[in-house]
Amino acid sequence: MNHLRRNLLKGTGAAGTVAVAIAAGLLKPSQVLAAEWNKAAFNAKTMADAMKSIGAGAPLDSKDIKIKAPDIAENGAVVPIEVISNIPGTESIAIFVEKNATPLAAEFKFSNGTEGYVSTRIKMLKSSLVRAVVKAGGKTYTAAKEVKVTIGGCGG
Amino acid sequence: MAYPIKIRATMEGDVADIKSLMNHPMETGLRKDAKTGKVIPAHYIQQVTATVNGKVVLECEWSIAISQNPFLGFKVKGAKAGDKVTISWQDNLGEKNSADATIS
Incomplete structure (x- = not known):
């Protein structure tokens, strides 16, 4: 041969x-x-499509991911959110707002000793589950938290 | 540059706590101008890269769902006081900016 x-x-x-x-x-x-910027993922209109396009088909629920966000956000334009992943070897965290027009809000990729932690502020159209998807060691994990929004923050 | 970046980096034990505030309008492209009724074009940061002493520690991809004047906080293990932190971004119109800070 x-x-x-x-x-x-x-x-x-x-x-x-x-x-x-x-x-x-x-x-x-x-x-x-x-x-380059993952256009397909950020333009995806449904959770399923958005998850698929970042390569997270069927993530496992995990208690090692903590999402710190207010239970009630008065202003949907600025919702502080912290995601802490205690899963060893966390490579990336993606944040989804399930009821936004395009659910994927952001993806963070860690390297060279950066811990599985990220803190930022996001916009939410209306009350929704905020879902974090963590990639670690070739697997994907997820956790979600409900945030109620009094005034939406996407659009006029 | 028109949009400055503020960085504060402090050591907490053996972990560097880095916080950054970027000035940027983060227009979604969905809002309308109240006077003219025209849609305000989208203008938002798409990619953010953070390095410590030239080594990439964090790469972010953002959508329009990140708030105006974005805040970004992250933690780097193994960094030391005196290390140089650089944060740079690029938006959908191709504008770029970057800033340095020293971990204290």
Whole structure:
């Protein structure tokens, strides 16, 4: 089998280099895409689509993820939120607001010793579950917290 | 730059507590101007990168659901007092900004 492969490689030497060049050419756009803003995920209109497009198909419920957010947010334009993941090897945290027009609010990727913790402020259209999705060791975990919004914060 | 970034980085034990406030309108593209009735175009930060001494520690991708003048807090284990923290962002119109601070 190996001999055959060797012969094939020799025989198609010239064509091979072209193929490699094409492969390299093809590789480049995907690498660029990886570093680019995940448009599909952020434009997804449903939770299921948004979860899928960040590669979190069926996350497991976890008690090791804590979401700190107010029970009642008076102003939906500024809702303080903290996500703490105590799962070892947490690689990323994504925050979803289930009832926003586009549920994915933000994704945070950690490296070089950054702890599974993030604190920010988000906008919420109306009362909704705020869901955190954590990726760790090739698995995805999730937890959610209900936040009631008195005045919505998306749009006029 | 038009939109300054404020960073405060302090050591808490062996973990650096880094807090940052970025000035940015974070327009959703859904709001209408009250006077003209025209939609205000979307203008929001899409990507934020934080480094400590040049090493990437946090990469963020944001949507329009991040509040105006975004706040970002995170914790880096293994960083030391005196290390340099850099936070930079890029928005959907291609504008960029970055700022440095020293961990104290």
